[in-house]
Amino acid sequence: MTFNTLAASWTEVTSAVAAPLAVAATLLAGWWAWRAVVPHRKAIYKVEITPMLSSSHSGLAVTLGSDRLSHPHVATLFLTNTGNREIDVASFNSEPIDFDMNCRIVSVLASTSNQNRRVPPAAINGNALRVDPYVIHKGQSVAYKLLLDGANPRLDYRHNLSASLKEAKPAPNEQRLYILGSLGVLVVSVAMTMWAVRITENTSEDLKRFGKELEEVAEAQYQRGKRDQWQEERRREKAGEAAPPAPSAPASAGSPTPSASQTERR
Structure with a gap:
C-alpha cells in the first residue's frame, strides 16, 4: 500500500x-x-534637454561664431526602430519626419547610430529637425545632438509613416x-x-x-x-545422531558368516 x-x-x-x-x-x-x-513596424523617440546656463549666472554667455545665444540648451533626440521589420523608404510615403523643438535649432552638433549603420540624413527646417526618408533597420537607434536657443524647448512631431511612432515611455x-x-x-x-x-x-x-x-x-x-x-x-544435528553406523569391512574368505542372533548380541 x-x-x-x-x-x-x-x-x-x-x-x-x-x-x-x-x-x-x-x-x-x-x-x-x-x-x-x-510584421510589426514601429519606432519610438525620446529627447533629453539640458540647459547650458543657470539663471543665477547672468554674466555668462554662449556664442556660436558671432551668434550669441540667450537661452542655450543642448538636446539629444533618439529615434529607435523597436519593431520586427525594418522601416524602409516606402514607409515614409515620400514625406519626412519633422521633430519640432518649439525653439530655434542653431546647429546639429553630432549624429550617431548603433550597429555601424548609416544615419538617416537630417536638416534644420526652422524650429524643426527634418529627418528625410531613409531605411531604419530593425533594432537601429539613431541619436541627433542639437544646439537650441529658446526659453522653453519641448518636442512635437509630424509624420506620415506607415508605422507606429510613439514616445519612449509606457x-x-x-x-x-x-x-x-x-x-x-x-x-x-x-x-x-x-x-x-x-x-x-x-x-x-x-x-x-x-x-x-x-x-x-x-x-x-x-x-x-x-x-x-x-x-x-x-x-x-538430529540427522547426524539418527544416522546408521558405517558398514563394517566385508568378511575374509573362509570366515564363517555370523548369524542373525550373533549380530543382535553384538
Whole structure:
C-alpha cells in the first residue's frame, strides 16, 4: 500500500507541475510565432534637454561664431526602430519626419547610430529637425545632438509613416496592464510556492514512512533468516545422531558368516 500511495503522490506532483508548464510553453511559442510571422513596424523617440546656463549666472554667455545665444540648451533626440521589420523608404510615403523643438535649432552638433549603420540624413527646417526618408533597420537607434536657443524647448512631431511612432515611455493603459500583470505573476508565484511547500512536506512524510517500513521489512527478513539457520543446524544435528553406523569391512574368505542372533548380541 505504501508503494501505491507514494507512486500516486509523485504522479500527482508531476502532473500538477507539467500541466502549467505545458500551457506556458504553448502560449510562449504561439506569441513568438506570431511576432515572427506578422510584421510589426514601429519606432519610438525620446529627447533629453539640458540647459547650458543657470539663471543665477547672468554674466555668462554662449556664442556660436558671432551668434550669441540667450537661452542655450543642448538636446539629444533618439529615434529607435523597436519593431520586427525594418522601416524602409516606402514607409515614409515620400514625406519626412519633422521633430519640432518649439525653439530655434542653431546647429546639429553630432549624429550617431548603433550597429555601424548609416544615419538617416537630417536638416534644420526652422524650429524643426527634418529627418528625410531613409531605411531604419530593425533594432537601429539613431541619436541627433542639437544646439537650441529658446526659453522653453519641448518636442512635437509630424509624420506620415506607415508605422507606429510613439514616445519612449509606457502609456497609462500599458502601465496599468503592466502593474496588473506583475501582481498576477506575484500571486501565482506565491500560490505555486505554497503548493510546492505543501507537496514537499507530504512527500517527505511519505518517504519517511516508506523508509521506516523498509527497515521493518529488512529486520523481519534478518530475524527469519537467523531462525531458519538455527532450525537447519538443529535438523542436521538430529540427522547426524539418527544416522546408521558405517558398514563394517566385508568378511575374509573362509570366515564363517555370523548369524542373525550373533549380530543382535553384538
